Amino acid sequence: MSKKVLKCGQFFDSVNECVKENVWVVVEDNKISQVSENEVCCEGAEFIDLSGKFVMPGMVDAHMHLMMNGEPSAMGDMYTKRDADYMVDMMLNAQADLMAGFTTIRDEGCIGFVDISLRNAINAGKVWGPRMKVAGMGIGSTGGHGDNPLRPGTVMGGGMSQVVDSPDEARKAARHTIKYGADHIKLMATGGVMSMGDEPGAPDLTFEEMKAALDIANTHGKSSSAHAHGALGIKWAVKAGIASIEHGMMMDEECMDLMVEHGTFLVPTIIAAYRIVENGKYLPAETVRKATECLENHGRNLEMCRAKGVKIAFGTDTGTFFSAHGKQAYEFELMQKYGNFTVTESLVAATKSSAELLRMSNEIGSIEPGKYADIVAFDESPYDDISVMSRCSFVMKDGVVYKG
Ligand SMILES: [Zn+2]
Numbered sequence: 530m531s532k533k534v535l536k537c538g539q540f541f542d543s544v545n546e547c548v549k550e551n552v553w554v555v556v557e558d559n560k561i562s563q564v565s566e567n568e569v570c571c572e573g574a575e576f577i578d579l580s581g582k583f584v585m586p587g588m589v590d591a592h593m594h595l596m597m598n599g600e601p602s603a604m605g606d607m608y609t610k611r612d613a614d615y616m617v618d619m620m621l622n623a624q625a626d627l628m629a630g631f632t633t634i635r636d637e638g639c640i641g642f643v644d645i646s647l648r649n650a651i652n653a654g655k656v657w658g659p660r661m662k663v664a665g666m667g668i669g670s671t672g673g674h675g676d677n678p679l680r681p682g683t684v685m686g687g688g689m690s691q692v693v694d695s696p697d698e699a700r701k702a703a704r705h706t707i708k709y710g711a712d713h714i715k716l717m718a719t720g721g722v723m724s725m726g727d728e729p730g731a732p733d734l735t736f737e738e739m740k741a742a743l744d745i746a747n748t749h750g751k752s753s754s755a756h757a758h759g760a761l762g763i764k765w766a767v768k769a770g771i772a773s774i775e776h777g778m779m780m781d782e783e784c785m786d787l788m789v790e791h792g793t794f795l796v797p798t799i800i801a802a803y804r805i806v807e808n809g810k811y812l813p814a815e816t817v818r819k820a821t822e823c824l825e826n827h828g829r830n831l832e833m834c835r836a837k838g839v840k841i842a843f844g845t846d847t848g849t850f851f852s853a854h855g856k857q858a859y860e861f862e863l864m865q866k867y868g869n870f871t872v873t874e875s876l877v878a879a880t881k882s883s884a885e886l887l888r889m890s891n892e893i894g895s896i897e898p899g900k901y902a903d904i905v906a907f908d909e910s911p912y913d914d915i916s917v918m919s920r921c922s923f924v925m926k927d928g929v930v931y932k933g
Contacts, residue, residue, distance in 0.1 A: 530557055530558055531557070531558055532555065532556070532557050532573060532574040532575070533555070533556040533575045533576075533577055533902075533928065534553065534554070534555055534556075534569055534571045534574045534575070534576050534577065535553070535555075535556065535577045535584070535904065536553055536576070536577070536578055536579060536580045537551070537553070537579045537580070537582070537906075538550065538551065538579060538580040538581050538582055538583070539582070539583040539584065539910055540552035540584050541583065541585035541876055541880075542895075543585070543586055543876065543877055543881040543895045543896075544895050544897065546873050546877055547873075548583075548910075548912065549566065551566065551580075552564060552566055552584070553565045553566075553567070553568060553569040554896060554904065555569055555574070556902040556904075556925070556928045558928055559901060559902055559927040559928040559929075560898075560899065560901060560902055561896060561897060561898055561901070561902050562898055563898055564896060564897060564898060577930070579906050579923060581908070582906040582907060582908060582922065582923060583906060583907045583908075583909065583910045583911065583917075584896075584904060584905070584906045584923075585876060585880065585896075585904075585905060585906070585907075586880045586881075586893065586894055586895050586896050586903060586904065586905070587630065587631070587633060587893065587901075587903030587904060587924070587925070587926060588630045588631050588632065588858075588880065588905060589631065589633045589635070589879055589883035589884060589893070589894070590626060590631045590633075590635070590843065590844060590845055590857060590883075591634075591635045591773070591842045591843060591883045591886055591887065592635060592754075592775050592798050592844025592845060592846050593626070593634055593635070593636060593637060593844070593845055593846060593847040593848055593854070593857070594638060594639065594846070594847070594848035594849065595622045595623055595636050595639065595644060595647065595848065595854070596615050596618070596619055596639050596640055596689065596848065597848035598618065598622050598848055598853050599804070599847075599849070599850060599851045599852045599854075600850075601808075601811050601812060601850055601851070603723075603848070603850065604677070604723060604724075607640060607688055607689065612641045612643050615640060615641070615643045616643050616647065619639075619643060619644065619647050620650075620656055620658065622848070622854035622855075623658040623659055623854075624657065625853075625854040625855030626659055626847070626854050626857070627657075627658055627659040627926060627931060628855060628921070628924060628931065628932055629854075629855040629856070629857070629858055629921050630858065630907075630921035630924055631659055631857070632659050632660060632903040632905065632926045633660040633661075633883075633884075633889065633893055633903065634659050634661055634662075635661075635662040635663070635713075635754075635844070635883075635886075635887055636648075636661060636662070636663040637664050637754060637756075637775065637846070638665075638666065638667035638675075638689050638715050638756075639663065639665065639666065639689060640666070640688065641666070642665045642666060642711075644663040644664070645663050645711060647661065647663075648661035648663050648710075648712075657931070659926065660889075660893070660901075660903075662712040662713065662887050662889075663710075663711055663712055663713075664706070664712070664713055664715035664754065665710070665711035665714075665715075666689060666691050666706060667689060667715040667716070667756070668690060668691050668693055668699060668702045668715065668716050668734070668742055669690045669692060669693075669716070669734060669756075670692065670693060670694055670733050670734050670735075670738065671692055671694050672726065672727060673692075673720060673724075673733035673734070674717040674719065674720050674721035674724045674727055675688065675692065675717045675724070675733075676690065676692050676724075676727075677724070690717065691705065691706070693734075694738075695738065696738050696741035698738075699734065699738040699739070699741045700741045700742060700745050703741075703743075703745035703746055704745055707745065707746070707749050707751055712751065712752065713746065713751050713752035713753050713754060714745075714751060714753050714754075715753070715754050715755070715756065716734055716739050716742055716743075716753065716754070716755045716756070716766065716771065717755070718732065718733055718734060718739065718755040718756060718757035718763065718765060718766040718771070718774075719733050719756070719762035719779075720758070721756060721758070721819075722758075722801070722802065722816055722819045722820050722823060723805075723816055723850065725813070725815060725816075728819070729758035729759060729778065729779055729819055729822070729823055730758060730759035730760075730779050731759055731761075731762070732761050732762040732765065733756075733762060734765075736765040736768065736769055739755070739766055739769040739771070740770070743769050743770050743771065752772045752886075752887070752888055753770075753771050753772045753773075754771065754772060754773045754774075754796070755771045755773070755774055755775060757774050757775065757776065758776055758778045758779045758780075758823060759779045760779060760781040760783070763777060763780050763784045763787075763788075764783065764787060767784070767787045767788055767791050767793050768787070768791075770791070771793060772794060772886065773793065773795070773796050773842065773886055774788065774793055774795050774796070775798065775844065776796070776797070776798050776801070776802075776823070777795050777796075777797070777830070777834075778802065778823035778824070778826055778827045779823060779826050779830075780826075780830055782833065785830075785833060785834050785837045785839050788834075788839045788840075789837055789838055789839055792840065793839075793840070794839075794841070794842045794882070794885075794886045795834055795839050795840065795841055796844035796886075797827070797831060797844070797860075797864070797868065798844050798845055798860075799824075799827060799831075799860060799863040799864065799868075800845050800846070800847075800852055800857060800859055800860045800863055801820075801845065801846035801847075801849045801852055802821075802823045802827065803824060803863055804849070804852045805817060805820035805849070805850050806820050806821050806824055807851065808850065808851040809821075811851075812850055816850070824867075827867055827868075828866075828867035828868060831864075831867055831868030831869075831870075832868055832869050834868070835868060835869070835870065835874070840882060840885075841870075841874070841878045841882060842882050842883040842885075842886040843860065843875070843882070844883075845857035845860045856919070858918040858919040859919055861875050861879075861911070861915050861918040861919075862916055862918075864878075865915055872911050872912050872915060875915075880894045880895065881894045881895055882894075901926075901927060901928075902925055902926075902927060902928040903925065903926050903927070904923075904925045905921055905924050905925070906921070906923035906933065907921060907922055907923075908922050
């Protein structure tokens with residue numbers, strides 16, 4: 530058995546939502562065995578001195594795409610890259626995320642189920658990387674967010690989603706996704722920003738189609754998420770029983786009330802729209818126009834969501850245009866700027882709340898005995914300077930130190 534003792538100068542307690550000083554953490558193999566505010570005996574253990582650091586649970590990015598790394602060519606690349614090319618890139622992207630402090634990630638849609646293969650390889654210890662929850666290929670409708678606008682007459686498929694146009698087809702796609710090992714199903718409830726020819730405000734799948742897919746997910750014990758911007762699509766998804774609304778940039782108050790009533794999470798992914806607007810001159814005008822509209826609404830909506838008590842998880846949509854893996858912690862700064870989130874709120878979102886969304890509350894999300902030893906640290910406190918979140922200086926996952 531390997532034993533490590535960590536002395537933490539500042540310690541973020543995500544359960545009680547507070548910062549403590551001089552906390553000792555004992556790690557045995559890949560689990561936390563003891564957390565104490567009194568000095569712990571280090572005999573027979575490796576001592577790790579984090580006394581000058583701000584220590585917190587490994588972070589969760591609950592929305593990202595490993596198959597892309599911010600390249601403006603990402604959509605076109607789907608027609609030329611092979612699954613093997615994707616696997617190599619995805620492994621490197623996942624490792625960049627881990628080194629930035631994201632010890633758990635949720636892949637929100639991937640070409641060819643490659644995310645499932647990578648998750649399995651990491652779990653088997655064949656390659657190193659973060660914990661992964663994966664959606665496999667998403668499910669959307671003809672002409673929607675998941676339907677790549679191929680030349681008319683071209684056989685469908687080849688993109689990162691499955692295209693369905695009835696409840697029966699939605700059921701089949703959900704079964705297909707679960708058959709190949711996805712942890713949850715990803716539904717396209719509205720149009721999107723990067724997809725061409727659809728609108729974020731307009732619904733994609735119908736209520737009946739989403740309900741049919743979610744019935745399959747539920748009976749198989751699987752979770753779910755919905756890409757959704759416009760209010761009507763959000764309402765249908767929430768009423769159908771979706772676990773999380775992704776982006777949610779064009780919602781109205783009724784959406785928020787429904788989400789509170791149903792306990793639905795919002796995963797804001799502010800950085801995705803922000804990077805597109807910021808780099809607009811390199812991107813199609815249609816994409817920039819849609820991202821600008823989304824971002825304008827988002828700040829005001831996020832403030833209202835906070836006030837109403839909508840559950841917030843942390844997610845970034847990393848991989849989308851100009852949003853690179855390992856750089857997504859800028860989202861913490863944007864959460865302050867656009868939603869007025871306090872530091873505590875954003876840290877809780879990235880730990881305890883995201884763990885709940887991923888149904889991993891018993892395993893991750895806090896530094897407590899019995900949980901996986903996923904621990905990260907920073908040289909300064911985010912309470913003094915939130916930008917330190919982009920400069921993670923210590924990463925432990927499963928009791929193994931990867932950085933620092
Ligand atoms: Zn996404």
